[in-house]
Amino acid sequence: MSTELITPPVAVESYRVIRRNGQATAWDPHKIELALTKVCIAVHGAAVAQSQQFHEKIALLTERVGQAITRHKTGDTPIHVEEIQDQVELALMRAEEHQLARAYVLYREQQASLRKTKAPASPDAELPARQVRDQQGQSVPLDHALWRGKLVNACAALPEVDVTTLYRQAVDNLFDGAGFDDIYRALILTVRGRIETDPQYNRVAVALLLDQTALQVQQANGVVPRFGEPFDYRALFVQSIQHGVAVGLLDPRLAEFDLPRLAAALEPDRDHQLQYLGLQTLVDRYFLRHEEQPVELPQIFFMRVAMGLAVQEIDREHHAIAFYNLLSSFRFMCSSPTLFNSGTRHAQLSSCFLTTISDDLGDIYSAVRDNALLSKFAGGIGNDWTRIRAMGSPIKGTNGRSLGIVPFLKVANDTAVAVNQGGKRKGAVCAYLEIWHRDIEEFLELRKNTGDDRRRTHDMNTAVWVPDLFIKRIESEGDWTLFSPDEVADLHECYGAEFEKRYLAYEQAAAAGKLRQAQTMPALSLWRKLLTMLFETGHPWITFKDPCNLRSPQQHAGVVHSSNLCTEITLNTSDDEIAVCNLGSVNLPAHLNDEGLDHERLRATIHTAMRLLDNVIDINYYTVPQARRSNLRHRPVGLGQMGFQDALYRLGLAYDSQEAVTFADRSSEAVSYYALEASAKLAAERGVYPSYRGSLWDQGILPIDSLNLLEAARGGWLEVDRETTMDWQALRARIAADGMRNSNCLAIAPTATIANICGISQSIEPTYRHLFVKSNMSGDFTVINPYLIEALTAEGLWDEATLADLKYFDGCLAPIKRIPEALKRRFRTAFEMEPEWLIEAAARRQKWLDQAQSLNLYLDQPSGRKLDQMYRLAWLRGLKTTYYLRSMGASHAEKVTVQQGELNAVRAQPAASCSIEDGDCDACQ
Structure with missing residues (x-):
């Protein structure tokens, strides 16, 4: 296990840990060290504790647990002991200490079973007394009948659930002085821990979170809630719109709609279509807020978005209802910027922006300013930097020499970090460069973790814009010439046969010594370096210039100089036009x-x-x-x-x-x-x-x-x-x-976040793992494949042993011997299939698209030969662009069992460049 230094967590002395008996104690990392030490000794023996490596490992794991626990919390937010134990388990898994993690999981299950045997078996059994704060802040005894009743209602669809045990566990998570939000959190925390065993618990967590959010929304809209009693959803919608307009959150035109008519069209039951991850994402990141409180519930949110999109229609109400039904039924979902901003006073609804940057200092910094303004309202950006002269090129105005594109890319990188889209998500930008640019070799190294950090862009995505001629040179093992664009400016503005004609002419001029900045190298050498960097850093992405232009419906209007942040948009750009896609x-x-x-x-x-x-x-x-x-x-x-x-x-x-x-x-x-x-x-x-x-x-x-x-x-x-x-x-x-109303109609975006809202798999992606922890700005969420559980249940194979094996084998079925081969075949994960299948399916989609698709490629055990074959095949099949390369580590720790038996297979672990759970690109969607 790596023991590299990591950024220390924030000061944790002020954090409180809530024990199962409700008592609050101070945070003490030594207790985590003790628990980790005990589990290591139990697995490896007492002798291991005498080595320095052992103590370094324990210290690093403890530090990581502290970081994970405090990442989404403030100092006044209590931490329950169960949360700490969850993070210990995750830290062991992420550190590839799978044998220790399994032992720790089994120990927790044993202790939980012991507690369960001691727990009362009926609602009338004695429960610990708790003093909580009511809505007025007064200290009152916890009303067990009320809160147990809420849990009973939430579990109505799951008749087999032991509500008594669930409720007692939730009460054990409480502490004296807890408020109503703390009680809801305790209930939800208890329920969400069961989702991995049965996805139906999603419905219970959703019901509880809806109940909690409804109280907050009523208070935020000036309505005095009657706790424990139903509320009028449709009346709350009208109040929410009127209040939103009054406090400046919403476009005043929304108040001019026939609000009672729209209220009558609401379908409150559709709230329960949401999965817990989707609802929590909406609450945290999409619902409008006033004074830190949400002012919307799901159906209010979807109708507000629909109203904003229908505001200029003649029959506004008719189309608002039609749009609402489309969104709230999850048949279609708008991109995140549209959901964030529709109906607001600054309705920036577009998803993607593409710019081309000219070789002028004023224009360069104007483009960086444009990036900041576009990113401010949640747009993803693709910048074409090809026109910037190469390093060493003369600058007439100062009689000096250019430092090339890298220093300006560094500025663009830092701007994307600084403008974080109002805290809703990180600013995001991708830099594109044509592969004939003289600075291409430095460009390929921008994402490396070594070298001069002033010439690195760790937060910015990169992509190369590859003409067909380069692939042909690879096929023929020919040479490739690099140029500075100030000497060959027209190459940027042509493609296809015209590009090839002009490129060959410039090669002849370079051979005759007429171009000072030209450099010739074997095409295969540059290709290998590109593939090496792609494997090592995940960048740059490979995109193809000629298919994007030759198949563009808008060839008469200009040139496609790049794609966007997620490689699915292929629109014309120029000095006068920044391409926009919705x-x-x-x-x-x-x-x-x-x-x-x-x-x-x-x-x-x-x-x-x-x-x-x-x-x-x-x-x-x-x-x-x-x-x-x-x-x-x-x-x-x-x-x-x-x-x-x-x-x-x-x-x-x-x-x-x-x-x-x-x-x-x-x-x-x-x-x-x-x-x-x-x-x-x-x-x-x-x-x-x-x-x-x-x-x-x-x-x-x-x-x-x-x-x-x-x-x-x-x-x-x-x-x-x-x-x-x-x-x-x-x-x-x-x-x-x-004719046509739209120049371009089709593009397949990543849909990372909106797919979560709809509770489905994102975009065209294969299943990454059947069980994993997804981390985003709303926290950590257990994601499990409900189709797999349904299939295993039908075969009588879904039980605690299968769940433990799924965890042990990183969410893959293949190593589990008792699973039938037919199920393993149907439920192969992304790294278990050959990438050619992804490319073949993508080629069938691409023939119907006037733009492109965000196509991730997966490779279990990458090699130069496999990468070469994969990207050449993508070109041959006519793909316009590719996106991330997801790869697995070449080396990994061997997994052995805690007990002798079946679980002794060796499995690969994700490489550092693979961050699917932690880094879904959702700047577009």
Whole structure:
């Protein structure tokens, strides 16, 4: 186990630890050291305690537990002993001390069983007395009947639950002087610990959190709650909107809606569709707040968002209700910026911004300022830096030499850190550079943890913009020439055959000594360095310039110089235009029936969603004029999809199967068809977008047809299935007659957070693990695959032993001998399948997209050869972009059993670059 130094936790002397008897004691890290020491000695023997390595290990684990405990707490927030024990378990797992973790888990279970045998068996049995604070702050005895009744109501859907034991555990978590929020937290903490054994406990945790939040919302809106009695949800909605307008949270136009009509359309029962992770995320990060208290409940929130999106409609109420039903049923979900800001006084609703930066000092710092303003309201940013001259290039104004792009990237990196989107999430930016730029080798090393830290950008994502010619040079093992853009400025503005023609001419000029900054090297050498950095640091991402441009519907309007933060947006940028995209995603599993894809339901969803997304363009608050100009001229949107893995589970398909690839093809074809149909319908109603004339749409070329343009420009080098199943000729005729409302319609974003809200798998991702702990700004959450539990339960295999094995084997089924091979095959995780399956499915989606997709690639045991083959295949299949490379560590600790027997397999652990639980990219969604 590594013993590197880590940042020490905040001072913890003021923290209180609540014991099971309710008494509060001071934080004492020595007790954690003692517990860790005992478990180590129990597993490895007393002799191990005599080594220095042992003491260093114990000290580091103790420090990590302290950091984890205090990360989401203030000094006045009590810490329960169960929380500390949870973090000890997590610290052991994350440190790859799996043998110790298993022993610790078994010890905790034994102690819990002992306590359970001593616990009273009936509600009337004696419970410890507790003095708590009521809503007026007065000290009163804890009303066991009231609070047990709340737990009984929350557990109504789970008749087998032992409410008495649950309640007693919750009371044990309490301390004298606890307030009502502390009591709710104790109940929820007790329940959420059961989610890993039965996902149905999600419903109990949700019911309790809704009850707690409802009290807070009533108080925040000036309503005196009657504790323990039901409230009028619809009346509270009206009060919430009126109060929000009065205190300046909401756009005053929302008060002009027919609020009683909208209130009547609310469906309060839909609150219980939420999973605990989704509801906690909404409460912490999405609900509007006044004086630190939430002023919304889920259905109020969804209606507020819908009202903000319908505010300019003629029949506002009709469309607000339609948008509300779409969102609250989880058939479709807007991106996070739209959810954050819709209906507010600064409705910045767009998700992604793309800029190109010119080679001028004033423009560079103007672009950094634009980054800050765009990031302020929750936008993800992609910057194209290719035009900045290379290191060593002359500067005429000062008669000096340029230091290249890296110092300016450092400024952009620090700006992204400084502007953290109001505390809702971190600012995020990605820098793009074309691979012929003279500074490309330094660019590849930006994310390294070694070297001069002044030339590193640890918080900024990076991506290379790769032309087809470079891949061809790799294939032919030829040379590659690097240039400074001040000597070859037009390379930045061309692609395809024209790029190749000009590049060859510049190579000849360089060979003749006419270009001072040119440098020639083997293409394979640069490719290997790129792949090495990608494996070591997770960056830069590999994106392909020519497919993005040759298949762009807007070739007549400009050049695509980069993608965005999450590599799914491919829009034109220039000095006068910052590209903007407005995102939302269709919930695929919500559109399945017994026959497969429910086309009628899907079509209705997409037509409403496209209207909603088109409205965003006109309602949006633009922080910089270049963004407004671009968005109104081209009107792009990005309709995506999420829950692909869930859909496969419901259909009984393995991700790594030809049937899954076919489903990716057919579902993407349907989403594409209905999105383009909806945009044409909007064009007939509202008019075509201003730059429509001359576009591929105007020429009758749809995304599926643009594959021919790419193949012709490459001279072949494109292998992708072209089959279609829907009536595309009829759609071409409709577009020819009515035009298109939006220059771009389709893009598949990561959906990391909105998928949590909907309780489904994110985007097009395979299952990462069947059981893991997800960390985000709301805290740590146990995530377990409910489809797996359902399948194991049907086979009579879901029990405590299987749960323990899942924990031991990092959420994978493969090493568990008693699991049938058919189940292992169906429930393979991302690292258990060959990455070619991900690429094949992505290629089937890409043929239908006018933009791109956020495609993560997974490799269990990376090698240079595998990486080379994987990215060449992605290019050959016509993909426009790729996203993160998720890899597993090359070395890991061997796992052995606490008791002799079955659990003796060796499993890989995530490499440092793999941070799926801790670092989901959700800047777009």
